Amino acid sequence: MVQLREQSEAAEFFPSDVEYQGLLSKRSRRGRVVQLSFLLMLTIAVVGLGILLYTIIDDSFGLVAVVNQNEPEAVVSAYGYDPAVTVLDDLNKEQLVDVLQGSVSSGVGRRLEREERFFADRLVFESQAKWDEVCASDEPPSGCSGGVRSKGNVLDLVRERVIQPDIVAVNRLTASIFNPDGFKEEVETAFVENPSRFGEYTYDQVRYQWRAWFSWKFVTSPASDRPEIAGVRTAVLGSIWLVIITVLFAVPVGVGAAIYLEEFARPTRINDLIQTNINNLAGVPSIIYGMLGLAVLVRILEPFTSGSLFGEGAPNGRTIMSAGLTLGLLTLPVVIISSQEAIRAVPSSLRQAGMGLGATKWQTVRSQVLPVAIPGILTGTILAVARAIGETAPLILVGAASFITVSPSGPFSQFTALPIQIFQWTSFPQEEWRHLAAAASLVLLVLLLTLNAAAVIMRNRFSRRMS
Amino acid sequence: MTSETGVHDATMAEQLKRRNRPFERVIVGSLFISGAISIAVTIGILWELGSESLLFFREDEVSLGKFFTSTVWQPQAGEFGIWPLILGTLLITVIALLVAVPIGLSAAIYLSEYASPRVRGFFKPVLEILVGIPTVVFGFFAITFMTPLLRSIFGESVVGFFNVLSAGIVVGLLIVPLISSLAEDAMAAVPNSLRQAAYGLGASRLEVSLRVVVPAALSGIAAGIVIGMSRAVGETMVVTLASGAAPRNFDLAADPVFGYVLNPFQGAQTMTGYIAITASGDISYDTIDYNSIFAIGLTLFLMTLGLNSLSRRIVKRYRQEYD
Structure with missing residues (x-):
């Protein structure tokens, strides 16, 4: 009797078979819907990354509308060639130099020749007597050392100085491919509706051509205030110098600190403090490090960071040295933490074996622990350096100059860096600069991708050896 | 015989004694200094x-009280109230968290x-990869893609060229990988036995995820969100480029709250942006600026x-210990 009553109560409590099936399918339906929405969210992040890369590439290439000061066809036909068959590239070097000679002032010509000679056997703009005098002076210009401009170099000079293309409108890659006529119509309408925007140019002068903002020439040209010829050489060299200083500071100090904390530090108060402090430092915003760099490195340590202690003369402390050390301080906690992880991953049997054979602690660390930990340390360091290359805010604070065309010559020169260049170009209102910023971003991303690939390769090689 | 061994023992003991190694001391000392540099x-x-x-608060134009109470930041006019800048920072942080x-x-x-x-x-x-992209590139992305997109959706008269929404969304995208990797680490630390027990009781995958794993990993997840928030507060380049250089001065008594003070479609300078x-x-040094x-x-x-110590505290206090 009792059993029966319990059963009937249970039947009231539990759903019947039909209800049960309904509930079950409802549950699994809900599960599928939520799972899909999780996947959707994840896809949004991936799509975000995709759009970001697409935007950069889309802006790095495309059609441009230019107005040439001198048409290349006119230049070619001046040499008796048919402009329909012959283009500027077909002229030989002598002819190109001749074109240059006919167009630039003798002052500019002399300057170009002093940078690098046009011909090995003769001078074009300078008289032999004056040349010998200049080269005999205390600071002979670079042209005296005997290099000769290639034809490609002269061709670039002719384009830059004689043709003098002036970009009046720009277009993006996909729009240029799928709707080039739309762009042309747009430019034409702009000329009709708002001719004052284009100064003295008329629409007849406009030529359309493809332009790769991201190109090898872009990487090797110095900065300029003309978007047609501006490049990132100065900025790339600045970034490389920064990385050198950062690594020279952060790696020895960071790895040293990691070894100390992992191998030597006893759990005393001061060592606990150091560990907590490093974890805290890793979370400090980068701009705060920039302020530290500005107040301490640039200002207080100016005699050191401007190089005047060593007889070098930067006008103030806003040099590569200050910025490199600032980035070094910034990456330090990351290097320490990743090196600690690498050292911790070394099996303690290695240490015990070393000490059991009578080695001292340092001997064990140096010859047993470090060799095993080094690939891991390197991987972490490369990733930290990759982060440092992209840092912009601290560089703004320590005063990376926005407009510098002279390549940095050493740790005590003023400088600009790739992220600073991107920041500057992005904040300019004219559209041409936006495309330069995209191309510079692409250069930066390629650089970072290379570094990351190196880290991944190292990690794989490391894990293979350990297993 | 005995005396011989005695001598022998003495030299052995001498040899086995810990030797004074000045070189090692120097090394350990310099390792300690490396640690102390932090x-x-x-x-x-x-x-x-x-x-x-301190120098700033000593200036005649500035007072500590006004710095923390005034809602106008206008250095040119000698008005130094930090709230407009904090407002900008918070607006962007909230939008970023809503996205991330x-x-x-x-x-x-x-x-x-x-x-x-797979x-x-x-x-x-x-x-x-998303983690590795420099923030200035995200700033470029905000200006060239997100802002034009928002302006075409909501209308150019509504959305300003500089606006908080664009900056907030992009900062959100920036901290997604941070939050997801910290949360994933926390969930990976939940022991499988909990999952198996729940499956054994007939739970579906969704129920296991949301009712077992997430609650068990909640401290780690919360800590991750707080870290992401701290990252958004300190983010500089995206907000400098996309949110403009004008502090949003406000007067709670006079200005409409949603039309102006919290309006996401207009720009607002943040603390990092101002710096x-x-x-x-x-x-120039030693000026009030x-x-x-x-x-x-x-x-x-x-x-x-x-924020960072809050996240550590969350982990410490609420972490479930499994063995």
């Missing part, structure tokens, strides 16, 4: 922020509980420090 960095930060801020928390958590749950190794192998590197813009000009960036910096530093 303390020097912290002291440097605190000292420089503190002393310059759902995406980051969904991503973490999916990757940790649902994804097959799917994981695709998504995980993508998130890692970056002020320092990017030729700033120069000192003001350190007062803002100190506030920023304390905010992020507070």
Whole structure:
């Protein structure tokens, strides 16, 4: 009797078979819907990354509308060639130099020749007597050392100085491919509706051509205030110098600190403090490090960071040295933490074996622990350096100059860096600069991708050896 | 015989004694100094922020009370109230979290509980790439893609060229991988026995994820969100480029709250944006502008420090210990 009553109560409590099936399918339906929405969210992040890369590439290439000061066809036909068959590239070097000679002032010509000679056997703009005098002076210009401009170099000079293309409108890659006529119509309408925007140019002068903002020439040209010829050489060299200083500071100090904390530090108060402090430092915003760099490195340590202690003369402390050390301080906690992880991953049997054979602690660390930990340390360091290359805010604070065309010559020169260049170009209102910023971003991303690939390769090689 | 062994023992003991190794002491000493440099960095930060801020508050135009109560930041007019800058920072942080928390958590749950190794192998590197992209490139993205997109959706008269929404969304995208990887780590630390027990009781995958794994990993997830928030507060380049250089001065009594004070479609300078813009000009030392960036910096530093230690505290206090 009792059993029966319990059963009937249970039947009231539990759903019947039909209800049960309904509930079950409802549950699994809900599960599928939520799972899909999780996947959707994840896809949004991936799509975000995709759009970001697409935007950069889309802006790095495309059609441009230019107005040439001198048409290349006119230049070619001046040499008796048919402009329909012959283009500027077909002229030989002598002819190109001749074109240059006919167009630039003798002052500019002399300057170009002093940078690098046009011909090995003769001078074009300078008289032999004056040349010998200049080269005999205390600071002979670079042209005296005997290099000769290639034809490609002269061709670039002719384009830059004689043709003098002036970009009046720009277009993006996909729009240029799928709707080039739309762009042309747009430019034409702009000329009709708002001719004052284009100064003295008329629409007849406009030529359309493809332009790769991201190109090898872009990487090797110095900065300029003309978007047609501006490049990132100065900025790339600045970034490389920064990385050198950062690594020279952060790696020895960071790895040293990691070894100390992992191998030597006893759990005393001061060592606990150091560990907590490093974890805290890793979370400090980068701009705060920039302020530290500005107040301490640039200002207080100016005699050191401007190089005047060593007889070098930067006008103030806003040099590569200050910025490199600032980035070094910034990456330090990351290097320490990743090196600690690498050292911790070394099996303690290695240490015990070393000490059991009578080695001292340092001997064990140096010859047993470090060799095993080094690939891991390197991987972490490369990733930290990759982060440092992209840092912009601290560089703004320590005063990376926005407009510098002279390549940095050493740790005590003023400088600009790739992220600073991107920041500057992005904040300019004219559209041409936006495309330069995209191309510079692409250069930066390629650089970072290379570094990351190196880290991944190292990690794989490391894990293979350990297993 | 005995005396011989005695002598022998004495030399043995002499040899086995710990030798004095000055070289090793130097090494260990320099390793310690490397570790201590980090303390020097912290002291440097605190000292420089503190002393310059002190100079700032000593200026006649500035008063500590007004700094923390006034809602107008107009250095040219001698008005130094930090709230407009904090408002800008908070607006962007809130928008960023609204974007990043759902995406980051969904991503973490999916990757940790649902994804097959192959799917994981695709998504995980993508998130890692997202981490590696410099923030200035995200700033470029905000200006060239997000802002024009928002302006075409909501209308150019509604959305300003500089606006908080664009900056907030992009900062959100920036912190997605941070939140998702921290949350995923927390969920990976939940022991499998809990999952198996729940499956054994007839729970579905969704129920296991949301009712067992997420609650068990809640402390780690919450800590991750707080870290993401701290990152958003300190983010500089995106907000400098996309949110403009005008502080949003407000008067709670007079200005409409949703039309103006919290309006996401117009620009608002943030703390980091103010520091970056002020320092990017030729700033001369010991002026009130120069000192003001350190007062803002100190506030920023304390905010992020507070958030970071909050996240550590969450982990410490609420972490479930499994054996």
